[in-house]
Amino acid sequence: MTGSGRGRRGGADRSRLRRRAFLGVAGAALAGATAGCGMLEQQSVGTPAVLADRPDRVYVPSHVEGMEMAGMAKTGRYRFALSYSYPHRFWNVDGDRTEKVAVQDGDGVHLMLTAWDAETGRVLPASNQRVTVSQGGETVVDRSLWRMISQNMGVHFGDNVPLAGEGTYDVTVAFGPVGETLTGALAGALGERVTASLSFEFSQATLQSISIEDLGYRSGRNGAVEPMQMEMMPVAGTPAAADLPGDHLGTVESGDVVLVATALSRPPAGVEGTGPYLAVSPRTRYNGYPLPGMSLSATVPGAEGPVFDDYLGAALGSDLGYHYGTVLEGLQDAGEVTLSPGLTPQLARHEGYETAFFGLPARTISL
Amino acid sequence: MPSIASRGVSRRAFVKAAVAIGGAAALAACQTRESPDLPTGPDSLERLPDRQHAWNDVLARDDHGNVLVPRHRVLLLLEYDGSGTPTGPERETVEAALSGLESAYPRSNEGLLVTVSYSRAYFDRFEAALPESVDLPAPAAMAPFEDPAFDTPDAVVHLASDYGSVVLGAEETLRGERDALNGVAVEDSLSEVFSVADRRTGFVGAGLPADNQDVAGVPEGDHVPEESPMYMGFKSGFEKNQASEDFVTIGDGPFAGGTTQHLSLLRLHLDQWYEQDSRYHRVATMFCPAHAEEGAVDGVGENLGDTSEMTERGCPAHTTEDAHEHGVVGHSQKSARARAEDSPLMIRRDFDSTDDERATLHFLSLQETIADFRETREAMNGVDVAADTPVGQRQNNGILQYLSVERRGNYLLPPRRHRALPTPRPVEVSA
Numbered sequence: 001m002t003g004s005g006r007g008r009r010g011g012a013d014r015s016r017l018r019r020r021a022f023l024g025v026a027g028a029a030l031a032g033a034t035a036g037c038g039m040l041e042q043q044s045v046g047t048p049a050v051l052a053d054r055p056d057r058v059y060v061p062s063h064v065e066g067m068e069m070a071g072m073a074k075t076g077r078y079r080f081a082l083s084y085s086y087p088h089r090f091w092n093v094d095g096d097r098t099e100k101v102a103v104q105d106g107d108g109v110h111l112m113l114t115a116w117d118a119e120t121g122r123v124l125p126a127s128n129q130r131v132t133v134s135q136g137g138e139t140v141v142d143r144s145l146w147r148m149i150s151q152n153m154g155v156h157f158g159d160n161v162p163l164a165g166e167g168t169y170d171v172t173v174a175f176g177p178v179g180e181t182l183t184g185a186l187a188g189a190l191g192e193r194v195t196a197s198l199s200f201e202f203s204q205a206t207l208q209s210i211s212i213e214d215l216g217y218r219s220g221r222n223g224a225v226e227p228m229q230m231e232m233m234p235v236a237g238t239p240a241a242a243d244l245p246g247d248h249l250g251t252v253e254s255g256d257v258v259l260v261a262t263a264l265s266r267p268p269a270g271v272e273g274t275g276p277y278l279a280v281s282p283r284t285r286y287n288g289y290p291l292p293g294m295s296l297s298a299t300v301p302g303a304e305g306p307v308f309d310d311y312l313g314a315a316l317g318s319d320l321g322y323h324y325g326t327v328l329e330g331l332q333d334a335g336e337v338t339l340s341p342g343l344t345p346q347l348a349r350h351e352g353y354e355t356a357f358f359g360l361p362a363r364t365i366s367l
Numbered sequence: 368m369p370s371i372a373s374r375g376v377s378r379r380a381f382v383k384a385a386v387a388i389g390g391a392a393a394l395a396a397c398q399t400r401e402s403p404d405l406p407t408g409p410d411s412l413e414r415l416p417d418r419q420h421a422w423n424d425v426l427a428r429d430d431h432g433n434v435l436v437p438r439h440r441v442l443l444l445l446e447y448d449g450s451g452t453p454t455g456p457e458r459e460t461v462e463a464a465l466s467g468l469e470s471a472y473p474r475s476n477e478g479l480l481v482t483v484s485y486s487r488a489y490f491d492r493f494e495a496a497l498p499e500s501v502d503l504p505a506p507a508a509m510a511p512f513e514d515p516a517f518d519t520p521d522a523v524v525h526l527a528s529d530y531g532s533v534v535l536g537a538e539e540t541l542r543g544e545r546d547a548l549n550g551v552a553v554e555d556s557l558s559e560v561f562s563v564a565d566r567r568t569g570f571v572g573a574g575l576p577a578d579n580q581d582v583a584g585v586p587e588g589d590h591v592p593e594e595s596p597m598y599m600g601f602k603s604g605f606e607k608n609q610a611s612e613d614f615v616t617i618g619d620g621p622f623a624g625g626t627t628q629h630l631s632l633l634r635l636h637l638d639q640w641y642e643q644d645s646r647y648h649r650v651a652t653m654f655c656p657a658h659a660e661e662g663a664v665d666g667v668g669e670n671l672g673d674t675s676e677m678t679e680r681g682c683p684a685h686t687t688e689d690a691h692e693h694g695v696v697g698h699s700q701k702s703a704r705a706r707a708e709d710s711p712l713m714i715r716r717d718f719d720s721t722d723d724e725r726a727t728l729h730f731l732s733l734q735e736t737i738a739d740f741r742e743t744r745e746a747m748n749g750v751d752v753a754a755d756t757p758v759g760q761r762q763n764n765g766i767l768q769y770l771s772v773e774r775r776g777n778y779l780l781p782p783r784r785h786r787a788l789p790t791p792r793p794v795e796v797s798a
Contacts, residue, residue, distance in 0.1 A: 092643065094763070095656070095693040099645040106587065128512040128760035130771060139583065143636045144761055144768045159639070177511050179753050179760045193514055293757045295691045311691060313755055346694040346757045 047088060047212070050100075051220045054355050058256045058285055061352035062219045064152055066211035067112065069232060073173065073196035077118045077189055080173050080196050081233040082131075084109040085210055087160040090148060091354035093346050098354055101160070108164030109207060113145055113157040114233050115175055120185055120318040123236035125155035126292040127179050128193070132172045133163060140169075147293065150350030151225040154289045155236040158348070166203045172196070180292075183325075184318035187270030224286035224352060238283040238290050238321045245319045246279065249337065250365035256285040256356045259339050261365055263331055268317055273327035280312060280339055281323040284353075290322030291357070295343035298326065300334045307334060311342075338364040380578040382531035386439050387568045387721060394539055397532040405478055405533070407551050408470045415474060417624045417782045419482040420733050421612055422527075422716075425475040431673040433606045437476045437527035438572040439534045440718050442630070442729065443541070444520035444776075445561035452492050453788035457560045462787035467553030468537050472528075479537055480527040483786050484628045484778035488519040490791045497779070497791045500620030502736035503627060506775040509744045512760055512767075515631070518776030520564045523630060524557070525731070527716075529572075560788070567632070569720030569729050572596050576719055584634060584726030590641035595667045598635055598719050598726055599766065601653050602667050607674035608699070610711045615733045621793050624782030626733045629740045632774040635719075635726040640769050648695070652766055655682035655697035656689045677703040686749075690756035696749060698765035705739075705746040712739040728770070737777050 048062035070082040087107035091098045113131060115124040126147045133141035145157035163169065178190040215225075227235045238260075241251050246264040253259070264277040271277060278298060282291045292314060300308040308331075312324035331337070341360035349356075378400055385397035409415070416424075427435045447453065465483065472478035487505045490497050497503055506517040524541065526534045540548045542563070543556030570579065576598045580591040585598060592600055615626045640649065651659035657680040658664050664671065677683055682700040690696050705712050713734040720727040734740050748767070753760045761767040785793045 092645075092648070094645065094648050094651060094659075094695055097645075097647060099643075099648065101643045104586075104642050126759060142584070142634070142771075143639060146639075147759060147762060159643075174514070181754075193512060195514075293694070293759065295694070295757050311755065314757075342691060343694050343757050346759070346763055 047086075048214055048219070050089070050351070054220060055222060056355050056358065057222050058224050058356040059352050060215055060218045060221050060223045060225065061151065061350070063212055063214045064225045065213075067153070067228070068206055068210055070200040070202075071171070071198035072232065073198040074118065075194040075196045076192070078175060078194050078196065079116050079118050079233075080175065080198075081114045082171055082173070082198060082200070083112045083114070084163075084207070085112070086110060086207070086212065089351065090146075090158075091349045092146065093344065093348065096344060096358055098349070101348075103160055106162040107160040108162055109160070110158055111141065111145065111161045111163065112153060113173060114153075115157075116234050117186060117190060119189075121234050122186065122316060122318060122321065123155060123234055124178055124190070124316070125236050125290060125322060127176055129157055130174045131157075132174075133161070134170050135165060135167060146348040148348035148350065149284075149289060149345070149353055151287060151352050152228045153235065153350075154227060154287070155292065155347070163202065167201070168199055169202055170197065170199050178316065180322075181270060181313055181315035182317070183268040183270040183315050183320060185269075186316060186318045187268070224284070227287055236290055236322070238281050238288050239319070244279070244281065246277075249367060252339065252363035252365055253285070254339070254341055254360040254363050255358070257282050257291060257341060257360055258285055258288075259341075259363060261337065261339065262320075267327050268320065270317075271315070271325070271327065275327050275329040276331040277325055278312070278328045278331055278337070279315075279317070279320050279323045279325040281321055282341070291345040291347070292322060293346035294324075294341055296324045297340045297342060298328070299338040299340065300328065300330065301336065302330065334367055336364050336366045338362055377578050379574050382439065383570045383575060383579050383721075386441060386531040386534055386570070389441070389535060389538065389566065389568070391539060391544060394532060394535040397535055401530050401532045403477070403530045403532060405530075405549060406473055407549055408472050408474065408478070412466055412469050415469060415783065417784055418612065418616060418626070419780055419783050419786060420615070420626050420714075422480055423612055425480070427476050431606070433604065433673055434609075435476065436571055436604065436716055436718070437480055438529045438570055438575060439527070439531040440569045440571070440729070441526045441534050441538050442567040443524040443526075443538065443563055444518060444565040444567070445522040445524065445557065446564045447489065447492075447521040448560060448562055452790070453560070458787045460555045460559050461557060463555035464541055464553065464557050465786065467551070467555060468540065468548065471540075471548035471551040471553065472533060472537070476529045478528065479533050481537065482525045482628075482780055484523050484525070484780040485789065486519055486521060486523075486776060486778050489521040490779070493791050495791045498620040498622070500617060501622050501627075501779055502738050503777055503779050504737055506777050509741065509772070509775070510748045511750065513772045515772045515775045518565075518630065518774050520776070522561065523628070523776070523778055567720065567722055567729055569718040569722070569727070571718035579721055582721045582726050583724055584636055584638075586638045586642050590637070592667055594669065598637060598728070599640065599653065599769070600649065600667060601664070602669065602671070604715055605671065605673055605675045608677065608703070608711055609714050610734070612714065614708075614710050615714055615735050617735055621795065622779065622781050622785065625785070626735060626780045627737050627740070628778040628780045629730070629732050629734070629737065630776050630778065631730045631772055633728040633730055633770045633772050635728055636769050636771065637726060651693065651695045651697060652763065653698050655680060655700040656693040656695055657682055657685070658697070660693075675699045686752060687756060690752045690758040694757045695763040696752055696758055696765060698747065701749045701752070701765050702743060702747045705743040712743050733780065
């Protein structure tokens with residue numbers, strides 16, 4: 001295992017965790033929002049209450065926290081970064097229900113795992129994983145973290161865990177195999193379950209040095225905190241529509257989900273079949289994060305009934321990124337395709353996303 | 368020796384602790400606490416059933432007709448001490464040791480139930496192969512996301528009783544630490560033939576999980592309901608969701624009357640289950656989204672009677688549909704997809720444990736073939752569901768998120784007539 005390297009928060013390393021700015025309502029960059037500027041920072045004092053009147057949209061949360069890199073590890077093509085922040089509330093999603101997960105008495109940190117493929121840099125947003133944390137041989141955390149999404153960290157795995165005592169912690173990550181269909185340069189890779197280890201030093205002083213910023217009057221407005229910029233690890237993103245391979249069929253908005261559809265003349269490596277391949281890349285408005293765990297179907301009408309009317313399959317592509325796709329004979333002759341997001345992304349949500357992406361309407365793209 | 372001081376500990380927790388610790392002192396303490404007044408076993412053992420696994424007729428049942436499995440358990444994983452293959456005298460010793468237990472206690476939930484099973488590794492000692500009527504592969508990983516170690520002891524003895532002291536006394540006798548049990552002389556012991564490679568203990572039944580929830584893997588507090596027979600807070604083993612003993616019995620060949628046994632060691636991770644998940648989520652993932660939507664499960668599921676209402680509510684047939692529409696599928700829902708001749712494929716006789724101070728499930732199932740186990744487990748894995756729907760490999764995919772499989776082993780549970788160190792091709796002794 002390499003890299004138990006820990007990114008210290010503060011000093012020169014602070015710039016690595018630079019958060020650029022917020023996308024405000026008017027798109028105005030917010031003065032003082034850069035990590036490292038103390039103006040808006042507080043040192044881990046009370047977390048603002050959940051806003052009383054939250055829009056059913058992506059909204060600027062009450063506050064935003066920085067994070068501390070605990071360490072990194074690699075096995076084969078898999079790369080892992082473990083980080084943490086203050087324990088904080090989040091929301092679990094079951095179907096169209098949300099369940100607020102409050103901080104428990106014993107919770108010490110919010111632990112986060114990001115996994116990605118070394119060769120393509122693609123973040124692996126939704127695979128089987130289990131994290132074990134022990135101190136002096138005693139296991140303190142042993143669980144699968146939730147797949148979740150936050151405005152500054154994007155799609156990751158996380159949970160509040162009882163990790164509080166100072167000292168050295170040993171972490172084992174068991175990960176994979178990746179469950180989605182893998183396409184392009186990812187086809188045939190990441191098919192094994194691996195384990196990776198790292199160790200890190202934990203202190204309350206380090207935890208307390210993580211920034212927490214009250215977003216004040218901006219809270220509750222439509223918009224989102226910008227992604228963190230980190231040199232050590234990628235944040236899951238999606239290719240710009242113009243960068244997707246194939247013919248761009250169109251971009252439509254369903255609620256705060258932006259659906260970008262493209263047609264490849266033949267399926268990418270990793271997908272069996274012959275004929276055109278329809279790939280739909282849903283991403284969050286503002287930050288363009290991928291949205292795993294949703295149910296997305298496509299309908300293509302024909303003269304004698306639908307040419308296609310079925311769910312699209314989740315896939316992760318080197319060029320296509322996280323998308324939902326299918327081989328669709330007849331796509332080249334189709335006049336339109338209707339995309340129906342049936343189920344909101346089954347991801348735990350950090351604040352600002354917990355009311356978004358529900359009740360998404362179908363959208364039709366004319367071809 | 369760990370202390371099992373009795374002060375301030377409920378009888379149930381105390382007895383469980385004694386079983387977990389084992390040994391003569393634990394037995395003495397346990398007997399004092401339980402003081403069972405049990406008759407001895409039958410004078411003639413000839414009328415005992417040939418099926419070692421024929422337990423249901425001598426077990427208690429609840430008001431709904433569900434079998435109540437024995438509450439205290441010990442599993443001894445045994446290594447054969449000899450080199451090569453067992454001898455005739457060794458067979459006689461093993462048979463005498465097992466018969467001794469049967470003479471000492473009635474064959475019932477209050478008395479003692481005992482089975483002995485043998486691994487593929489054991490049968491590989493012989494030149495001859497097992498007959499085709501026995502499907503006993505070496506253990507294997509059952510899902511792409513698990514990485515278990517494999518148990519390959521020669522034999523496994525399973526001791527079960529509602530009394531911890533009975534289980535402990537039987538164990539001490541098998542180990543050769545006592546030469547009498549319940550006033551009955553037992554001169555032979557398994558220690559003359561086997562060494563104990565591993566010892567696993569546990570419990571099942573209302574009250575025991577609640578009493579023993581102060582263990583890693585269960586969050587602090589009184590989360591496990593008093594009425595629950597298992598740590599996860601729900602009943603299992605509904606009569607209509609278990610195969611019959613007839614169904615799991617090998618029908619042909621020299622081991623006709625036997626069955627196969629799968630034993631795995633699963634750790635439970637219930638912090639999220641009890642501290643973060645909603646009741647809706649727990650019911651949907653344990654049973655089925657329909658049960659959660661319709662509020663079909665009261666408490667631990669006592670209202671369900673003798674069925675988990677899987678087919679009644681269309682759960683198995685709607686697994687993929689539920690995954691798309693609700694984003695979650697249930698453990699029972701997935702498992703119920705594995706059926707044949709309108710029957711589940713297995714009988715579960717699993718139990719919880721605090722072995723290694725961790726919340727543990729010793730998953731013990733009986734089925735005619737290990738292939739039946741694999742089919743059920745694959746249905747439960749829901750890899751097919753995760754591949755095509757919003758349900759994750761483990762998340763929202765039944766209860767997979769809350770379990771991790773550490774060990775697996777497969778065994779042949781021969782009929783009683785061949786229970787003592789059988790060869791792969793036992794010769795029938797004419798009656």
